[in-house]
Amino acid sequence: MPKKIFFTPGPSALYFTVEEHLKHALRDQVMEINHRSSQAEGYFFDAVSNLKSLMNIPEEYEIFFLSSATEIWERQLHNLVSEKSYHYCYGAFSNRFYDFASKWGLNAIKQESEFGELPETNPSEIPNDVELITLALNETSTGVSFPIEDFEAIRAAHPDKLIAVDGVSAFPVIDIEFSKIDSAYFSVQKCFGLPAGLGVWIVSPRAIAKAEEKLAEGQSIGSYQAIPNLLKNSKKGQTSFTANVLNIYLLSKVSGDMLEKGIESIRIEANYKAALLNHLADSNNYLEPFVTEKRLKSKTVMVANTQIPSDQIIDVLARKGFIIGNGYGKFKGKQIRIASFPTHSKEQMELLVDTINSMTF
């Protein structure tokens, strides 16, 4: 049976070079080496260096490897907030970050909107005693993109506050100036096309200072994932626990492949594929775009309402070998979600769009 093509918004299709890298990983016994060996440290440093080049991350920023973006939500709260955080909430994932803050007993403020829309982003709404502002560059559940210009305005109005940017399904496709971010994170099973099981956390010197300040004031910042411990290990090319060495290896390789291809090519292709998908949602009889405001439309995850139960569309496509995503949460059965990640070629996307357009129910 031919392989299926996964257009799901994560886990998704493997980056097209992963299978080859896996063969080399077996040959080089990457899954057997000690996580504190020089061989493993080499993969760590390669991954960090490639990610910094790929996304133009300032040299003085630190990159840590944790288990998932979900874990990084929590670690940010432990390390970067003493009392008060401010969360833009406009989908399942941005809301979950807010929920975590509440569950850990913080004074968490929510600026929310209906799903498919964006909350009020006027920076003057943000109270002055907030320590951390959080936003998702791309809400994977709704296909809403946080406009860069809104982020820039918030940054400019609140130069002293920490800003955390969820880049889970956005990095490295969406271009953003990392020097304006204090904490950024993603998981590797989205745009990087890797197996699930690794979260990447990028922190600014100011974020590191905040964690050290909390600790100096006698507040708990956790144990092995406290920033000073992450930092002590990352300086040696090591993780703070026995991490997924295979995935760090694969990330070092795939980020290298992306550098070779060129981030500009990846971004130009993303624009083309997003245009195809947006046109599909606008023109297909069974679909309508969920996100209607043009500046909010995601370049990596297209979400459409369906005029018929979405499972019908999903099932017919599955029989043809195309796996797309269902609506998230309460939108299950009412929407489809299609990922457009760097591994998805223009030709694959054209084929998918043509196939959907040829379907009748």
Place this chain on the structure above:
Amino acid sequence: MPKKIFFTPGPSALYFTVEEHLKHALRDQVMEINHRSSQAEGYFFDAVSNLKSLMNIPEEYEIFFLSSATEIWERQLHNLVSEKSYHYCYGAFSNRFYDFASKWGLNAIKQESEFGELPETNPSEIPNDVELITLALNETSTGVSFPIEDFEAIRAAHPDKLIAVDGVSAFPVIDIEFSKIDSAYFSVQKCFGLPAGLGVWIVSPRAIAKAEEKLAEGQSIGSYQAIPNLLKNSKKGQTSFTANVLNIYLLSKVSGDMLEKGIESIRIEANYKAALLNHLADSNNYLEPFVTEKRLKSKTVMVANTQIPSDQIIDVLARKGFIIGNGYGKFKGKQIRIASFPTHSKEQMELLVDTINSMTF
């Protein structure tokens, strides 16, 4: 170049069937499927069912998949302790669990010994207001085993307290009655011979009740790794975050292979290999056993002091394709550590021992 054989105490040699399972994982697109798909749920339930059969875990116990045993130390503290924990400390790892409790602001009590020995295990030493007692069945850093009879005595003397057993490098080789444990955990890169990046947490109904009680009393038990959330997901065959699906798949397969081989065979082989290694440490001119008390000698990790810098022995063996472990922490350069896990055959162990015995410096 022929492949190296890893006798390191974790990460270690892959279980001998893993490469074949990886090929099937690629064919079945295990690394691309959604972690909440029925395919992924199937792997979850298979792994749970196989682990329960293999280690004779009571049906009413729950098994959760987290990122590492390190994470599980922390989650136990969040979920199972309000104020006071009691830790047997006799090596780097058992001490680290204690350190985590202190860092999270708990009233943590340490019952400690020199490395290579066992602390006083008289149950009357344990204060009555302790909520959780922790011990490591096998201290991977020192090769000290916690005698089952001492565990049984502690259990009998403190029927009302929760007991947490670190089985990181012990399960499934060491036989213990799970019905007497409230919280048990291991990571898959030791005896199960899998790539690093998955921790397994086994909890009793009493442990679940304790977390629910803490929550009902208004105490924080965390967010996504709070037991009620882990439980809600595990009932569906799901994890609380986008976990390492590949490793859950591999665990389901390798635990199945172990069941087919039979846990008795695995344990008999472990006894034979441990005897070989203990005899090596007793008789080789360059070595002496670190753990001298017979009842404390580990069946899975042999630690020996070296009469010459241990790197010399390690390097010569590495050139012959045998990778063994160095001393841990302050014992680096002064000890060797050799893992004897289920994937290590009797013949491999004989070959390693013969090779070490043939070396002269």
